[in-house]
Amino acid sequence: xxxxEQDPGPFNxxxxxxxxxxxxxxxxxxxxxFWYRQDCRKEPKLLMSxxxxxxxxxxxxxxxxxxxxxxxxxxxxxxxxxxxxxxxxVNSGAGSYQLTFGKGTKLxxxx
Amino acid sequence: SQTIHQWPATxxxxxxxxxxxxxxxxxxxxxxxxxxxxAAGRGLQLLFYSVGIGQISSxxxxxxxxSRPQDRQxxxxxxxxxxxxxxxxxxxxxxxxxxxxxxxxxxxxxTRLTVL
Numbered sequence: 001x002x003x004x005e006q007d008p009g010p011f012n013x014x015x016x017x018x019x020x021x022x023x024x025x026x027x028x029x030x031x032x033x034f035w036y037r038q039d040c041r042k043e044p045k046l047l048m049s050x051x052x053x054x055x056x057x058x059x060x061x062x063x064x065x066x067x068x069x070x071x072x073x074x075x076x077x078x079x080x081x082x083x084x085x086x087x088x089x090v091n092s093g094a095g096s097y098q099l100t101f102g103k104g105t106k107l108x109x110x111x
Numbered sequence: 112s113q114t115i116h117q118w119p120a121t122x123x124x125x126x127x128x129x130x131x132x133x134x135x136x137x138x139x140x141x142x143x144x145x146x147x148x149x150a151a152g153r154g155l156q157l158l159f160y161s162v163g164i165g166q167i168s169s170x171x172x173x174x175x176x177x178s179r180p181q182d183r184q185x186x187x188x189x190x191x192x193x194x195x196x197x198x199x200x201x202x203x204x205x206x207x208x209x210x211x212x213x214x215x216x217x218x219x220x221x222t223r224l225t226v227l
Contacts, residue, residue, distance in 0.1 A: 034215060043201055043218035044155070087155075097143055097162060097205075098170075099216055103154035 003027060004102035006088050012108045017078050021086055021105045023071040029093030033064055035073050036087040038104065044087055047073075078109045113138035117202050117219035124226055130175075130189040132222050134202030137183065142204040144185040145216060146177055149199040161185060162207065197226045 006023045013019045025033075033050035048055065050062040050071055061074040071088055085104040092098040114137045124130060136142050146158040157170045159177035167177050174193060178186045185202055200223075203216040 032214070041199075041223070043221050046215055046217065049215065097160055097168075097207075098157060101155040 003100045004088055004090055006102040006105045008103060008105060010106040010108055012110055013078055014110050015078055015080060017109075018074065018076045019078055019107060020075075021073045021088075021107075023073075023088030023102055025069050025071070025088075025090045025100075027090065027092060027100070028069060030069075030090040031093060032091040032099075033062075033071055034089040034099075035060075035062055035071075036089055036101075037084040038087055039084050044101075047086070075107075078107075080109050080111065083107055083109045113142075113204070113217065115202060115204055115217060115219040117200075117222055119222055120220065121223045122225070124192050124224065126194055126226055127191045130187070130192055130196070130224070132187040132200055132202075132224075134185040134187075134219055135183055136204045139183070139204070139206070141182060141207070143207055143214075144179060145203040145205070146185065146187050147201040147203065149201065151198070155201065158187070192226045194226050197224055199223050
């Protein structure tokens with residue numbers, strides 16, 4: 001089983017749409033969770049950390065379900081500039097310096 | 112604020128040639144440092160990480176090596192490149208949490224390596 005699994009997409013959505021991405025992880029000891037975005041041929045950049053209670057940052061909402069080992073990202077009112085690949089990232093547990101990256105979900109927002 | 116630099120931005124090298132990629136971090140002390148590779152159409156693969164000067168942990172056995180000669184300098188090297196070494200090489204840094212767990216990682220702009 002892959003450690004961090006994401007639907008690769010692509011998700012093609014019109015401007016203004018709401019889109020949701022899901023991610024599952026296999027390591028029940030994971031304690032830190034993140035969403036990164038990666039533009040084509042660029043480095044990944046932190047979008048937001050994901051907290052147990054769920055958290056929101058403007059148009060972006062992240063949710064964590066530890067019991068199901070499931071993370072989600074919701075983007076409301078999509079903009080053209082949201083087009084990118086979204087990477088789900090988890091750490092390897094307490095005392096670990098390692099993060100495991102999913103392969104990403106590609107989003108294209110269409111005019 | 113912290114910044115991370117990588118160079119060169121792009122590199123084309125023949126098979127069998129040596130490699131040296133450099134990464135430096137500014138604005139923080141004793142960061143954790145990481146080298147990743149992202150092959151075309153694939154996820155990020157952790158190659159090495161370092162929690163201090165001279166301390167290197169290898170995740171993937173291969174013909175690459177890493178060194179940390181100074182607190183904020185991380186170098187990725189190879190004596191002889193293979194075709195399969197082509198990819199996007201990313202350096203990252205993070206703070207160290209007291210628990211020793213991984214904190215948010217911040218990436219440099221990367222080096223795109225093509226081995227011919």
